[in-house]
Every structure is written in C-alpha cells, then in structure tokens.
Amino acid sequence: MQKQVEAQAYGFKRYVQIDRWASYYYQLSEILARQPASVLEVGVGDGVVGEYVRRSNIAYTSVDIAEDVKPDIIASVTAIPVPEASYDLACAFEVLEHLPFTEFDRALAELARVSCGTVIISLPHFGPPLRFSLKIPFLPELRIAWKIPYPRKHVFNGQHYWEVGKRGYPLSRIRTSLQKYFRIEKEFVPFENQYHHFFVLEKRPL
Secondary structure, three states: OOOOOOHHHHOHHHHOOHHHHHHHHHHHHHHHHOOOOEEEEEOOOOOHHHHHHHHOOOEEEEEEOOHHHOOOEEOEOOEOOOOOOOEEEEEEEOOHHHOOHHHHHHHHHHHHHHEEEEEEEEEEEOOOEEEEEEOOOOOOOEEEEEEOOOOOOOOOOOOOOOOEOOOOOOHHHHHHHHHHHEEEEEEEOOOOOOOEEEEEEEEOOO
C-alpha cells in the first residue's frame, strides 16, 4: 500500500466542509458513548477526532500508512503491528474504500483482531439523497431522508476503489462481509451528511 493523499490536502478550506463537521460529531458521539479506556484510529486525516479523544482522557493511538501525517504507528489497516485485543475500541472513518475491495475482508478481520470488542467504521455511500426537514415552534423537528438507488459504475479516482451503492457494491454485499466478523449493533446515515454510512460493530467470538 502507498499513500494516496498528501498531508496538505487536509487543510481547513480544502478538506473540512459543513457535512464533514457533522460526521465528526457522529464519530465522536459513538466513540465517547462507549466510554473506552483506549482507542485505535486507522487514518489520521486532519487529526480532529484524535485531538478530541485525547482531551477526553482516553488513551489514543493512530495508524496510517502516510508518514507525513505523523501517525503513532506507520502501517496498513491490513497488517497492524500490535497484539490481539490491544484496544477497547478500534475505528476507521472513510478509510476502507481506499483499499481494493479484495482487501476489505482482510481489513475487517484485522480491526476485529486488535479490538477487545467494538469497532466503528464509516464508508462512502453513493446515491442522490432526498432530505426533508420541518420545524414548527414548540414541536420537535421532523427530519426524513432517503437515498435514490442509482447503481452507477465506479471509476477509480486515485483514492476510492469502490463506494457503497455503486454497481457491484450494494449495501447487502457490505453487510455480508461485516457479518463474517461482527454483529452489526447499529448502522445509520447522518441526516446532515448523506454520503457517510456508519456501522457500529461488535466482534463475533472466535
């Protein structure tokens, strides 16, 4: 594996849009809700999640193949050089699509191996979204969102080898791979960012 993104690509104006901030909220919310003592994050990105996790008095370790983003461990998600069950929680947000799909199962198995139990991932989910929001004073906001199926053929863009919802990568196929190693405790697509599909996973006993 070789890095696909230069460190400067994570600059604020180029990388951080409003929808990505929404994803940060859900990433941190799902991590902190489980009160882990230790977290392994695969994919450093711009470091926002890691910085907040550290400030929450959680032992945090990062893994990335790109040396210039200064991870704690330089390695691929398919071969993380740590013992089994080293971390309470492992996570990989918008990372696994940077691997050929033939490596997806191997990456999942490795995330399961290094975690004591919980793994949280998000994947890009292609498809035109429809969103409806209604707020009436004194009543809770009503939000409805769904994706229009549009199985377009994926073309490698230098970063993503595949995306959920593209031709050949239906959600059912992704769930089948996940369920080889995990029980899917929860999955959702944030209303504010319909491109990111989250999975909260508990690894299956060996």
